[in-house]
Amino acid sequence: MDAFMVIADPTRRRIIDTLREGAADVTTLIERLDVSQSLVSKHLGVLRDAGTVRVEVAGKRRVYHLADDPLPAVLAWVTPYHRKWANAFDRLTHLIDSDADSAADDHDNTKDDNRD
Known part of the structure; x- marks a missing residue:
């Protein structure tokens, strides 16, 4: 998915904005964004596949971070x-x-x- 499609969805933009403030796991994102687990997981998958976020496995948790260069096409x-x-x-x-x-x-x- 191209970078403009990634940011076209308001939920994905909210996830990106939240991760800009620091890493978060799915539970934290659900609480901060007040959305369902399935919706957060769906959008995190899109963001991960697009290279916008990276995931770190910490025990049973998956912690998501904003990639170092999350949206190069948009920036360009x-x-x-x-x-x-x-x-x-x-x-x-x-x-x-x-x-x-x-x-x-x-x-x-x-x-x-x-x-x-």
Whole structure:
């Protein structure tokens, strides 16, 4: 399954978000997400097959971790847009700061004019 199909399902996104905070077993995921065991297991299987999560066997428990590079295709697709938006916000911040500096200078000049 491709990465975009992986994140298309809201339950899988919630599992990914939960595992981003730290490893969890199925019982923990069931409690945190308030969903059935069968649903969590189904989605963990999809996430595991897609390479989004990895599983560690700890005794009778299976502990799930977010993979080191869980969604490379999504990251590759989003990165150019992130750069574009970040650059636009940087320019906007610079413009706002310049306007604020100009307004402060104008205010200081007005105070000086009022003292005369």
